Structures are given as C-alpha cells and as structure tokens.
Amino acid sequence: MSTSVKLVTVLALAVAVGLATAVSPFASSSPDGLERVAHDKAFLDRSELHAVQEDAPAPGYAFPGIRDARVATGVAGFAGTLVVFALGFGMAALLRRREGPAAAR
C-alpha cells in the first residue's frame, strides 16, 4: 500500500512550513550572490523599491509589529509558505476543474 497523495502533501507541507518558520530565522544574513556582485561591481546603489512595494505586508521577510527579528522572520516564513501553497493549490485546482467534462481519458 503506497502512501496517499494527501499524506505526502501534508508531510511535505509540514516540512516546508517548519523550514520557513523555525530554520529561516537562523539562515545566513550575508548578501546573496547577486547582491554581493552588485556591491563589488558598484551597481548596488541602482537598486530601488517599486512604489507598490512600499506597502508590502512584510518587506524583507520581517512580519510587521514583531520586535524580535528572528520571530518576525519566522512568522513571515510561516505566512508566506501558506500563501504560496494556497495560490499554487488554488491555481492548479481551477485549471484541473475546467477540464472536468472531457476527462474520460
């Protein structure tokens, strides 16, 4: 008997939520590859924030209103992972459903 898709999904989602919530606060805060190159090659100061992003709910992966930086990152990771899951699942479910009547393959 193989593991059901539902169980695989729940387990994998738990791993993702766990990583984003509990591990991401301890991730490296050094600049990533592109940021490092932009700094070293002197074009980092061209970077700008789009007007839309000034109202972003959690800029820089810091959930607002939480003073502890690690907790703010963990909560942002928790919320972001669930939002991404919901969008991905919802999009796939909509695409799947539309095919409904012709699904006799």
Add this chain to the structure above:
Amino acid sequence: MHIPDGFLSADVAAATGVVAVAAVGYGLHRANRTLDERQVPLLGVTAAFVFAAQMLNFPVAGGTSGHFLGAALATILLGPWLACLVLAVVLVVQAFMFADGGVTALGANIFCMGVVGALGSGLMLRAGRTVLPPRRTPFIGLCGVTAWLAVVVSAAVASVLLAISGTVPLATVLPAMVGVHVFIGIGEAAITVAAVAAVLAVRPDLVAAAEHLEDEPASAPAAGEALS
C-alpha cells in the same frame, strides 16, 4: 538572485516580461489540458517548498550567501511548464508580499529563475534519459547535475540581462556571477537530490521525470501503466 528594480533597462524589463507572460500563459494552457488529479496538491506543495527553501540562505565563500532556486526540483517533479508556474507563483508572492525582487523586474526574474531554469532542466533531463540506464541511482545523480547547471545558467543569463541593460559590462559581471553561483549550485544540487530521493522513496509515481525508471527490486511496484 532576485533582480531588484533599477538594475535593468526598460527594454530588457519589457522583453523579458513578454517572454515570462508567454511562458506562464503556455504553462497555464498546458496545465489546463494535462494536469492530473494528483498534481493539484503536488503543485501547491512544490511551490510552498520552493518558497520555504529559498529563505534558507547558506554561507558560501567570503561573506556571501546563496539560496535554493528550485527550478530543477520543480521540473523533476512536475515537468518544465508546470515548473514555470510554480516559480512564477513564488516570485510574485516574494515581490508583492516581501518586497524581494523588483516589480518591473518581475518578468526578468521569472525568465531567469523560472523559464530558463525550468526549460534548461527539462532539456538536461531529457538528454540524460537517453544516455543513462533507467535506474534510480544514476537518475538521482542526473538530478543533482541538472540542479547545479540550472543555477549556473540562470546566473549567466541574469549577467547577460544586466550587461544588455548597460548596468555593468559583461566581462565584469559574468565571471563574478558564474564564479559565485558555481558554489551556490552545490547547495542547490544537495537540496534537490535530498528532496527527489525523499519523494522517490515514498511515491516514485509523483516524480514526473522518473516515469522511465525501472522498478527497484527493493520497492513495491508503483507504476500504474506497468499493470494495465
């Protein structure tokens, strides 16, 4: 490797935006015809995992970090076109919810990390399938190499976009970007291999790129088509 606004010229942002929209549009079209029941939760959870793993910056040489990109993993699990959708969902949420990666540069980011990473991974997996024996161990090795290559190629393409934009000369940015992503790609390969091995262990039929593998003696027969 999220390109912020301000790094790209309007032309480059527009051109990559068109390609990104076309790729996502084609991905949606394909999904509409071919998405099977099992892939609905799998697509959601792959996107969630890619997002989560992208938050885990790991240190590479000299005060620099790298993070997972996920195009290769998504392609291995879902195929290249659904992988484009996965990366697009992740990048849209990152740009609008977390101000990570630009808004006018969103198309370029979907292009570099999604379209190039996913379609490149798809080609690599297809090439590997023709030369490697249909066994699990060489397949997992192929997944690792594909993941590494996807990151390096995405970095090279991002460099070209920055150079075409007039932000930095290609001879300056290309060696620097490729030089650091050669190391970041090792982390990408490790995470990809671990995730693929985990899914193969429980439900090999959920790994789209592993369809051709013969059943391992140790595992229960899983492939529906072999029974029919």
